[in-house]
Amino acid sequence: MREALLIAGKDLRVEARSRIVLNQVAPFAVLVLVLFGFAFDASVETDALVRFTPGLFWVTVLFVALLTLQRSVAVELGDSAMSGLRLSGVSGVRIFAGKALAVIVQLLALEVLLVAGVVVFYGSRVSDILLLVLTCLLAAVGIGTAGSLYGVLAVGLGVRETLLPILLLPVLAPVLIGATKAFDDALGVAVVNGWAWLSLLAAFAVAYVVAGALSYGLVLEDM
């Protein structure tokens, strides 16, 4: 666990110093929210935006997650950093845990920003804060683990930027569905039992923690 934390810490330090997430990914996230505002013509259809906030929120999270994951993989490609990581003797499971953890932390930060964004721009109101927090957390774990696994699968094939979305987005469909339903409840825009949908998110997260732990090391072998 300590080694996983070291790797996560390294990734987060790289991000803190390069400020790519702060200067590019975070503004992109807000930009997508603004574009949805234009697309739905928020000046006329103010209700529509509030009603569709959960879906728009999680689609934005998926887009932003793609960028974050590309970044998480890219930092290992320069200066043969991946070889260094493998030579360090840390097992594949721990490298996976560390890389995924760093992505999860970044996703959580971006989700906080986006919640603030929908409250300000779309006029959404949070009616169940605990459900909202748990949804964000479980979804981030699911996206972070599945994304780290598929992110590393697409590496080194030269077409990473185009391959990752087609591989990952269908996989993340259950997260989009579950998190949107849970947010419907948490933001009070539809009568639905959001807590029941948390179990889908939890099952997804568990499945990909296991899948990643089993196969991440295999992929690292041939980097």
Place this chain on the structure above:
Amino acid sequence: MSSVHEEAPVGTGSTFSRRLGLLVAVGLVAVFVLGIFLTEPDQRINPDTGEIIGQFDAVRLLYVHVPTILMAYLAFIVTAVGSFMYLRKKSMAWDILAYSAAEVGVVFTFLGLLTGSIWGRPIWNTWWQWGDVRIMTTLVMFLMYIGYLALRSVEAADPGIQARRAAIVGLIGVLNIPIVNRSVEWWPNRTIHQRSTFLEDKFDGLTFFTLMLALLVFAGLFSWLMMHRFRLGWLQHQRDTEGLDVAISARRAEAEGQFATVAVDGSVVDGSES
């Protein structure tokens, strides 16, 4: 022409596959005749109101719809088995089997979605039903295997890398099958798909026979497609590795040529000068 080229087959057919293909073609015609002309349309009388209800002629699509989707399941199971065996044995044959099955499976899934959509227009009054959990899970499965094909078709520096990554995705993908298959039982209120009606005794004899025959014929069709696709994949693999073999033997010949030159120049390698 080298001997390698002379040995290479001119097609992907064999006596067996040709016979199977013929049998499948005859079977498809039989299913067509039975399904379109000989079986009864689905109509019953509502005991309460006395009006005639049922799917009428649209029910005939099920003779295609049910077998295609079951063959898609079978194909993705073959992909998973091939992927698992590749990871264990590292033999390219397993990888080619997995890839071939995924390709055939994607075609069958597409046909399943297509026939379902055509069937849904008269019965559900819509081409596409977003709320239906089985359609959604099937669509996600379809897209995931499109992703698998995309990953597998990108050339990596080493075919082993390509095969290993595809194998991991192929193994994860098979988890879709129980989800698609059980979805209508897990979320019965989120589907307008009928639940499994296979074991209920509500078909008349000829309908049941036609459905079983269709399953058999489609299983034959699946095997026939798999044979050709696998052989094609194997030929591609041979072509790729043949290039390598030719290059290696060319380098060897070159090296031997240099050796001979050295020998003629009077080195100690060839002692004939003395």
